[in-house]
Amino acid sequence: MTTEMKLPEGAPEEVVTNALVRDVDLTPFGHKGSLALITLDNGLDHNRPNTFGPQSLAALDAAITDAIGRAPAAIAITGKPFIFAAGADLSALSFLTKREQSLAIGKLGHDVFRRFDECGIPTFAFINGLALGGGLEVGLHCNYRTLASTAFTGLPEVFLGLVPGWGGATILPKLIGPERAIQVIMLNALNNNTMMKAKDALALGVVDAVYEPADFLERSVSFAANVLSGKNKIERKDYSSDPAWEAALATGKAASLKKYGGAEIASPMRALELIAAARTNTRGAGFDAEDQALADLTMSDPLRASLYAFNLIQKKRKKVEGAPKPALARKVTKVGVVGAGLMASQLALLLLRNLKCPVVMTDIDQERADKGVAWVKNELAK
Numbered sequence: 553m554t555t556e557m558k559l560p561e562g563a564p565e566e567v568v569t570n571a572l573v574r575d576v577d578l579t580p581f582g583h584k585g586s587l588a589l590i591t592l593d594n595g596l597d598h599n600r601p602n603t604f605g606p607q608s609l610a611a612l613d614a615a616i617t618d619a620i621g622r623a624p625a626a627i628a629i630t631g632k633p634f635i636f637a638a639g640a641d642l643s644a645l646s647f648l649t650k651r652e653q654s655l656a657i658g659k660l661g662h663d664v665f666r667r668f669d670e671c672g673i674p675t676f677a678f679i680n681g682l683a684l685g686g687g688l689e690v691g692l693h694c695n696y697r698t699l700a701s702t703a704f705t706g707l708p709e710v711f712l713g714l715v716p717g718w719g720g721a722t723i724l725p726k727l728i729g730p731e732r733a734i735q736v737i738m739l740n741a742l743n744n745n746t747m748m749k750a751k752d753a754l755a756l757g758v759v760d761a762v763y764e765p766a767d768f769l770e771r772s773v774s775f776a777a778n779v780l781s782g783k784n785k786i787e788r789k790d791y792s793s794d795p796a797w798e799a800a801l802a803t804g805k806a807a808s809l810k811k812y813g814g815a816e817i818a819s820p821m822r823a824l825e826l827i828a829a830a831r832t833n834t835r836g837a838g839f840d841a842e843d844q845a846l847a848d849l850t851m852s853d854p855l856r857a858s859l860y861a862f863n864l865i866q867k868k869r870k871k872v873e874g875a876p877k878p879a880l881a882r883k884v885t886k887v888g889v890v891g892a893g894l895m896a897s898q899l900a901l902l903l904l905r906n907l908k909c910p911v912v913m914t915d916i917d918q919e920r921a922d923k924g925v926a927w928v929k930n931e932l933a934k
Contacts, residue, residue: 560653563644566605569594569637571615578625581777585625587676590615593632601638602631604686606660608641612690613664620671626776627671629690630678630769636703639685640718646856654850658843661686661718666839668693674780678772679759684708684747688758689718692727696779696786698772699750699759706747707737713819713858717846721826722838728757729791730800730827737823738804742811760786792831801828819849888912892924901928 569592576587590612592602604612619627631637640661648654668675668690677691678698683705691697699705707716707724715721716737725733736756740746750762763771778784801824808820822845830838849855884907889900892915904911913928915921 560644560647560649563647566607566641566644567594567596567600567603568611569602569604569608571608571612573615573618573622575622575624576628576773578773578777578780581774582783583625583777583781585780586622587773587776588619588622588624588627589678590619590627590629591632592629592637598632598634598681601635601682602687603638603641604661604690605641605644606657609660609664613667616664616667616671620673624673625780626674626676627668628676628678628772628776629668629694630680630772631683631687632681634681636677636679636681636683637687637690638682639687639689639708642712642859645850646859648850651847651851655843655847657850658717658846661689662839662843665690665693665718666835669695669835674776676772676776676779678769679703679705680765680768685716685720686718689716689720689723691759692723693719696776697759698761698763698768698775699753700765700768701750701762702765703750704747705750705753705758706740706745708741708745708747710738710741710820710823711745712862713852713855714849715819715823715826715842715845717842719835719839719842721823721842721845722830722833722835724758725827725830726791726835727788729789729794730797730831731803732756733827733830734800734804737827738820739807742807742820797828797831818852818854822849884909886910886912888914891915892921894927897924897927900924901931904928904932 572591572593574589576589578585578587594600594602616627675694676696676698677694679691680700681703683691683703685708688705688707707720709716716724721737724736736748736758740748748756748758753759754762761775775784779786804820804824804827808817826838826841826845829841833841886909887903887907889896889903889911892913896913900911900913913921913924915924
């Protein structure tokens with residue numbers, strides 16, 4: 553089904569997410585036949601989420617083929633404990649040197665994920681934990697979705713300088729309508745990558761049911777059995793003639809311009825184009841457009857700079873090269889901050905929240921010091 557891909561030269565080795573298939577008997581849940589359950593698992597704990605690189609996509613493709621070959625009543629996909637999937641493995645993107653490489657990555661993701669919708673068998677995503685970017689998108693390719701009540705979901709691509717390029721920009725507007733799609737793809741991402749709580753995802757129509765983690769898998773299998781038997785009917789609305797398209801797109805554009813001081817930044821503008829096109833295009837045409845947008849953005853300097861900053865803040869801060877072992881550190885019992893202006897006050901708040909010890913602020917006069925302390929106290933009280 554898919555074409556084998558190799559990581560670009562110099563890229564870090566991929567942490568492969570395996571896709572394991574097992575049969576679940578639906579008889580105890582009131583339906584004849586079995587459900588082929590695919591579980592995503594990279595073999596590591598929740599601190600290293602499942603991600604999709606070339607080898608991981610190939611593993612999922614093979615699992616889908618295996619699942620179809622079992623002739624089940626339905627196919628479902630879920631994740632390891634606490635994690636569904638955190639999206640594409642972005643570690644190799646900065647090592648791409650040719651646009652064709654980026655184009656191939658986008659196409660590979662589409663070729664694998666779209667099989668869930670095109671296999672001719674009812675498909676379910678049992679989103680048991682964190683699902684971001686491509687993790688949520690693989691769920692969108694399925695016919696039905698359940699979500700754990702503690703799970704966070706989102707499409708952060710615009711925040712990173714990309715677009716939801718594995719189906720999200722095309723499927724979501726068709727599924728939940730333009731206004732809600734703009735909220736998830738644009739407004740949430742531009743608001744420092746706000747993720748959806750389970751109740752939000754359910755209210756927006758991104759998922760069909762929410763269950764508690766304790767019996768999430770059992771309840772999800774029961775949901776699938778009820779859908780298959782016709783006891784539970786999920787209605788889908790056609791949003792192609794929704795009058796809110798233009799207003800929704802205008803809202804998304806206004807939010808982007810406000811975020812970036814009036815500048816038309818490439819990633820949100822391309823996302824808006826894809827969302828607008830989803831009103832009338834086919835899924836296939838939308839996926840092709842996503843591939844092109846993803847390839848253009850991946851090869852751009854702004855995206856490379858964005859990924860560098862993201863990795864610096866989110867990853868490298870956790871392990872500073874040459875730093876002594878944490879066990880050798882002395883416990884911090886008190887911190888002093890020289891200055892009580894806005895930046896110093898923000899620093900004091902950060903230290904207070906992270907170190908949980910007394911913080912002393914000083915400035916050139918008592919009035920300034922009191923103002924800084926009052927600001928910190930006010931923030932803590934929110």
